[in-house]
Amino acid sequence: MTTTEALALIARNRQTPSETTSDEELARRAQRGDVHAFSTLVERYQKSIVNLAYRLVGNWDTALDISQDVFVRAFQMLHTFDSRRPFKPWLYRIATNRCYDYLRRQGREKAIISEEEIPARISSPDRFVDPEDQAIQNEIRQTVERVIAHLPPRYRAVITLRYLEGLTYKEISEILDMPIGTVKTHIHRARDILKAALAEKGMLP
Amino acid sequence: MNGHLSNETLHRYLDGDLSWEERQQVRSHVNTCAECRQRLEHLRQAEYALRQITSFAVPADFTERVMKRVRQSPTYPWTSSSVTWIGRALMFTGVLLLIVAILEAWTLSTSFSTWHDIKVQWMTFWTNVLNDPESAMYILVNLDTSAESDIAQTVLPLALALIALGGFIHMVRWITTAPTYPRHLSYTMDRGLQG
Numbered sequence: 001m002t003t004t005e006a007l008a009l010i011a012r013n014r015q016t017p018s019e020t021t022s023d024e025e026l027a028r029r030a031q032r033g034d035v036h037a038f039s040t041l042v043e044r045y046q047k048s049i050v051n052l053a054y055r056l057v058g059n060w061d062t063a064l065d066i067s068q069d070v071f072v073r074a075f076q077m078l079h080t081f082d083s084r085r086p087f088k089p090w091l092y093r094i095a096t097n098r099c100y101d102y103l104r105r106q107g108r109e110k111a112i113i114s115e116e117e118i119p120a121r122i123s124s125p126d127r128f129v130d131p132e133d134q135a136i137q138n139e140i141r142q143t144v145e146r147v148i149a150h151l152p153p154r155y156r157a158v159i160t161l162r163y164l165e166g167l168t169y170k171e172i173s174e175i176l177d178m179p180i181g182t183v184k185t186h187i188h189r190a191r192d193i194l195k196a197a198l199a200e201k202g203m204l205p
Numbered sequence: 206m207n208g209h210l211s212n213e214t215l216h217r218y219l220d221g222d223l224s225w226e227e228r229q230q231v232r233s234h235v236n237t238c239a240e241c242r243q244r245l246e247h248l249r250q251a252e253y254a255l256r257q258i259t260s261f262a263v264p265a266d267f268t269e270r271v272m273k274r275v276r277q278s279p280t281y282p283w284t285s286s287s288v289t290w291i292g293r294a295l296m297f298t299g300v301l302l303l304i305v306a307i308l309e310a311w312t313l314s315t316s317f318s319t320w321h322d323i324k325v326q327w328m329t330f331w332t333n334v335l336n337d338p339e340s341a342m343y344i345l346v347n348l349d350t351s352a353e354s355d356i357a358q359t360v361l362p363l364a365l366a367l368i369a370l371g372g373f374i375h376m377v378r379w380i381t382t383a384p385t386y387p388r389h390l391s392y393t394m395d396r397g398l399q400g
Contacts, residue, residue, distance in 0.1 A: 035275065042268045051260040071271045144254050163255045188216040195251040204247050
């Protein structure tokens with residue numbers, strides 16, 4: 001390594017992380033003790049992790065606490081992260097495992113999202129919704145949320161990763177440590193149940 | 206194609222999981238079979254509805270709270286890095302040894318015995334240093350060569366080596382790690398927690 005290369009490396013290591021810095025690069029820096037790089041990762045993934053946890057444990061405040069644990073735990077376990085592999089599945093895996101642990105401790109593997117939480121959250125979406133559509137949209141979304149709420153946690157995890165995070169079946173199967181076939185079955189089953197629920201409400205043509 | 210399409214096939218059609226021929230078969234079937242067309246349409250509606258789920262906004266202070274806990278975590282780099290601490294320990298030992306060596310050499314080279322002597326010697330030393338800086342340099346330079354002590358000759362290089370090694374380790378770590386949490390952000394965090 002020449003002196004110029006070494007100086008370039010030092011300069012790169014000490015620069016502030018930007019939006020274009022990859023997750024893996026940030027994780028690598030965090031591994032070397034750069035806490036600022038880690039806080040950038042937290043900012044990047046807080047929304048995904050909190051929402052994933054919320055779908056899994058069914059309570060917003062619990063989800064916030066669990067998500068905090070997830071990030072602190074990720075920080076403590078950074079030395080186990082292989083920075084040649086993608087960071088996202090690694091973090092999501094910590095999150096889902098943490099949620100399953102919580103559900104197991106609570107002794108309610110079949111925990112459902114409480115009914116009164118759904119409307120409160122739905123009425124305050126974090127993106128703009130056209131008021132004209134809102135009534136119909138809310139109706140559909142409430143039905144979807146109810147259906148998801150009554151699915152077992154593993155189904156909810158699959159649905160969230162698929163439809164909220166837009167992950168591929170392969171990524172989901174790696175994160176949740178289940179065969180791709182099972183992931184697909186879970187999605188199909190959720191679709192069937194939702195189809196039945198929508199039909200029951202007369203919301204299908 | 207005889208009979209209706211299986212539920213499985215419809216799902217796989219929606220997932221884009223079918224081969225080109227299978228897709229053509231499904232298309233031609235739903236074109237002629239109203240029942241299967243409706244089933245596919247309903248599944249599509251369900252898929253569309255599932256895509257409607259949205260995420261909810263996270264409290265603004267979430268990252269701050271996480272980072273506060275990270276800073277208290279036992280693996281926080283500044284408090285836990287063994288490398289840093291080894292470097293510091295080496296430098297600290299080196300400085301101690303250096304002081305011992307200088308005192309030792311100075312004591313032997315001047316041969317005083319009482320406390321009063323020490324004070325006089327000390328005053329003389331500093332008077333000399335202030336009046337004639339070169340003489341002070343002379344004393345320091347001569348410490349390791351003219352002192353009649355083995356300790357001064359062995360301890361002094363050892364002390365300097367320890368300081369250098371500790372400093373080197375510190376420097377390497379400083380270069381390879383980026384700065385720890387910036388002070389201005391840290392201030393914001395503390396204020397945020399009080400408020």
